[in-house]
Amino acid sequence: MLPSEQTDAAASFDPLRQKLMRLAYRMLGSVTDAEDMLQEAFIRWMRADRREIREPEAFLRRVVTRLCLDQLKSARLKRETYIGPWLPEPVVEDEDEPEDVTLPLMLALERLSPLERAALLLHDVFGLPFEEIAETLDRDVAACRQLAARARRNVRDARTRYTIDAKRGLEMAEAFFKASRSGDMTALSAMLAADVGLHSDGGGKRSAAIAPILGHQAVMKVHTYLSEKVWTQGSDLLRVGLVNGLPGFVTREADGELQTTALEIADGAITAIYVMRNPDKLRHLH
Numbered sequence: 255m256l257p258s259e260q261t262d263a264a265a266s267f268d269p270l271r272q273k274l275m276r277l278a279y280r281m282l283g284s285v286t287d288a289e290d291m292l293q294e295a296f297i298r299w300m301r302a303d304r305r306e307i308r309e310p311e312a313f314l315r316r317v318v319t320r321l322c323l324d325q326l327k328s329a330r331l332k333r334e335t336y337i338g339p340w341l342p343e344p345v346v347e348d349e350d351e352p353e354d355v356t357l358p359l360m361l362a363l364e365r366l367s368p369l370e371r372a373a374l375l376l377h378d379v380f381g382l383p384f385e386e387i388a389e390t391l392d393r394d395v396a397a398c399r400q401l402a403a404r405a406r407r408n409v410r411d412a413r414t415r416y417t418i419d420a421k422r423g424l425e426m427a428e429a430f431f432k433a434s435r436s437g438d439m440t441a442l443s444a445m446l447a448a449d450v451g452l453h454s455d456g457g458g459k460r461s462a463a464i465a466p467i468l469g470h471q472a473v474m475k476v477h478t479y480l481s482e483k484v485w486t487q488g489s490d491l492l493r494v495g496l497v498n499g500l501p502g503f504v505t506r507e508a509d510g511e512l513q514t515t516a517l518e519i520a521d522g523a524i525t526a527i528y529v530m531r532n533p534d535k536l537r538h539l540h
Contacts, residue, residue, distance in 0.1 A: 274315065281375060455532050489506075
C-alpha cells in the first residue's frame, strides 16, 4: 500500500475511532482487547476497496462487532478459569461525561450470549435500526428483535438500579475514601446499606476476596481489618470521578500499584462496592 493510501485510510478512520472504541469496549469489557479490535479493524479498512463503501461508519461498525463476537468466544473460556470475581477494566471519566453503560449493566451483559449482547448494545445503546443489526449479525430482522428483547429482560434490573445525581455520588465517594482510610468506621458504617456487597478483582495477581462479600456486618469486618492492617501503610487518593458510570475514585496503594473503587448507590446508601486491583486491568490508567 502506498503511503498516500495509508494516510487516506487513517483520515477516514480516525474521526470514527472514539465511537468504535465505545462499541468494542462495551462488547468486551476490556480496554486492551477493544484497542486490539480497533487495530484489526483498521487493517481491514486499509485493505478494503473504500471507493465501493458508501457508509464507512456502518461498514466499520459491522467489522468491529464481528471481531468482538469472535473475541467473546475465547474470552468466555478464559473467564471460566479466572481467579475470583471478574470485573470489567475500569474507565474513569469526569462528572460531565456520564457513562451510558454502567458497571452493574456491564456485569449483567456478561450473562448474555454474544449475539444477545450485540443486539442489545447496537439497538438500545447505539440506536441502530434492526435492519442494520440483522446485516451485522447475519440474522433476519425478527431474530434480532427477539435477541434484543430476551437480553432486555435479563438486564432490566441492572439498567434501572443506578439513579443518584452524579455530583452527590462523587461527594459520597470522597466521603467513603476519607472514612475508610482514616479508620472512621462509624461514618463508614452509616454509608452502607444492610445488603451491601463487596466485589474485588485481583485476578490472582494481587490480594482480593475470591468470592463476593455480602452483608453489612461482613463488609464492615473487612474494612475494619484493612483500616488497621493495610491502609496504615498508605493509600493516596489520585482522582475522584465516575468509574464505569458509578461514583468512585482512583488510588495508589502502599504496594505502589493503582486501584479503582466504584460505588453503587441507591436511596442514599451504598449497595455495592467494586474494587479493581488486577494490575493487568489498570495499565491504561498509568
